[in-house]
Amino acid sequence: MFITGRRKTELDAAVETIGSAAATAVTGDIANLDDLDRLYETVHSRGRGLDVLFANTAIAEFVPLDQITEEHFDTLFGINVRGTLFTVQKALPVLNEGASVILNGSTNGDVGAEAFGVYAASKAATRSFARTWANELKGRGIRVNTITPGPTDTPGLSGLASDEAQAGVFRQHLAAQVPLGRLGRPEEIAAAVAFLASDQSSFITGSSLYVDGGVNQI
Missing domain, CATH: 3.40.50.720 (NAD(P)-binding Rossmann-like Domain)
Structure with a gap:
């Protein structure tokens, strides 16, 4: 599971709730296309769609x-x-x-x-x-x-x-x-x-x- 958002503190809390073995957080703003590229590059790098x-x-x-x-x-x-x-x-x-x-x-x-x-x-x-x-x-x-x-x-x-x-x-x-x-x-x-x-x-x-x-x- 990949989660994204602008607030790192809340992302970290979500990862702790879900479990770091199951969730990866990528800080970013969806209004920023470079941040979206970085998010999906992370997904691609894990070798899973x-x-x-x-x-x-x-x-x-x-x-x-x-x-x-x-x-x-x-x-x-x-x-x-x-x-x-x-x-x-x-x-x-x-x-x-x-x-x-x-x-x-x-x-x-x-x-x-x-x-x-x-x-x-x-x-x-x-x-x-x-x-x-x-x-x-x-x-x-x-x-x-x-x-x-x-x-x-x-x-x-x-x-x-x-x-x-x-x-x-x-x-x-x-x-x-x-x-x-x-x-x-x-x-x-x-x-x-x-x-x-x-x-x-x-x-x-x-x-x-x-x-x-x-x-x-x-």
């Missing part, structure tokens, strides 16, 4: 239409769209036949949440990528799907609020909108990703698996 690629990337910020700046747009699209694109493109030489590619989507790609337009558009693009790439890679038996979480209790979600007190109010507000009455848990998203990565989903491609407590379904 990838059976699963999870492009788990997202950055979000609330900005209303009249306040969107070029910097805001470029940052979100640079990571969420450009980063996802080149993460998958540059992996093509090391993806094994029949591999599973999973993209990180969002229920916000389907709805018009106020002041969330750029983020929503970036996740709609991710959903479109999955359909197109599933078609393009079918000749190699490579499946491409999107995991589409609803509101999930993560540091990233809380970080959308201005402070800790507001974060609590924000989480309660989101949980009240979910038919199951709570936020999702990271391990629930991980279980859905594991399903898409496994042979149990061998006849699923070009699809989006919603793990949203029903928020976009009911």
